[in-house]
Amino acid sequence: MGVIKMSLFKKDKKLSTDSIDNGVGLITVTQPTSTIAEQFRTVRTNIQFSSIDKEMKVIMATSSGPSAGKSTVITNLAVTYANQGLKVLLIDADMRRPTAHQTFGLSNETGLTNCLTEKDIDIAKAVEETPIENLYVMPAGPTPPNPSELLNTKRMDAILMAVAEQMDMVIIDTPPLISVTDAQIVATKVDGTILVVREGVAKKGAVLKAKELLDTVHARIIGTILNDVSGSDESGYYGGYYGYYK
Template sequence: MRFFTKKKKKLSNDSMENGVHMIAAADPSSVISEQFKTIRTNIQFSNADKTYKSLMMTSSFASEGKSTVAANLAVTFANQGLKTLLVDADMRRPTINATFSIANPKGLTNYLTDRDFDINEAIYETSTDNLYVMPSGPVPPNPAELLNSKRMDVLIDSLEKQLDLVIYDAPPVLSVTDAQVLSTKVDGTILVVRQNVAEKEAVRRTVELLRHVKANIVGVLLNDTEISGGNGYYGYYGYGYYGKNEKKS
């Protein structure tokens, strides 16, 4: 039985090798950075009864821009004065090392596999005030099991007590089970969908899998959209936010 009809493409390693584009830090007054500020506001007001302390970014498949969105949103929240931590929970295809120029970093897997490890050794300051990052660390053989461990629960609880917001950059939902596991532990999940790349059936299946584990889907971010009236540059990096109450297609 076939669910998805597009041919399998070779995954790009560009973001792993060169990092993601941090426009919210490089040009905070740009049109694109303003879009991220709008997304931040929509997230903050999506639930009047609760302040999100932890958010997970994921997608259906790789190369939809989830790591770019996660990093730029983290900068945007930090610029608002919130003590923000960006955690690279994509242990198979990490990007934080390259994005923030951290060589041979210790990170999340070090803490999850070594009971004597000091978590402070895995948290790095950045050039952006209030923004800290936690790399994924060495690639483990069992990422999903580590994310589903009691030690991960303890870490999430501890980080939420020490910080204003923790953003987890998780693997794609349809590739591995990691994102489903992590979605049950955080306050909210945001699905990044890249226009003209994501397949409708794949997105529907992703939402089904997240709902199956009772993940709190805060909204869907449509990435790489054309901005009306914009030039080519801004059109390439357009972002839109769609909340839980949007009509299904």
């Protein structure tokens, strides 16, 4: 394994592929005073309170299956941390269906894949500034043939250690749990995991299986977010976000 360098960063609803094509909606940016934006800030507060005994510096989000809204949830959560004045890095570890580069209008030519496969790479080359103050993004990078194998390496451990030293918060978007092992692998390397469940899409059996898969690797599940709840007082794609934290 090559040396990993680190320098200061540069500046029943239908399943949808819209986030892959266009990125996710940033309601915390476009409607910062909305009820939903406030709910994201509440989730952030709950996470901070859950970390009294153990520092919650590197967290990830996953779901049981596709189109749960996990990328929307984790990206808006990253914005709320950045708005708090923390230096935040959002890592797109969903190398099979990446969205972060589309959300922020970034190139996906260099990203996490490059950091995992190229010797002696400076991680800063894979990190981009966003228009949001304090928020940085590491795109997924070119899609590799073996994402699970790349994530399950000491090099991934070293990357997370390096960025955690430079940032106040590291927030990771990972693939759904049921179809691939990527999220299980990342869950063993982070301080906490958020499970996103979308009403009308997620099946009870799949959600239970997702929790079982996380329990199998002794992941620390810090909360479950029920997404797109019907009957919300705000319409649109987002529906509602509600968090329960242990």
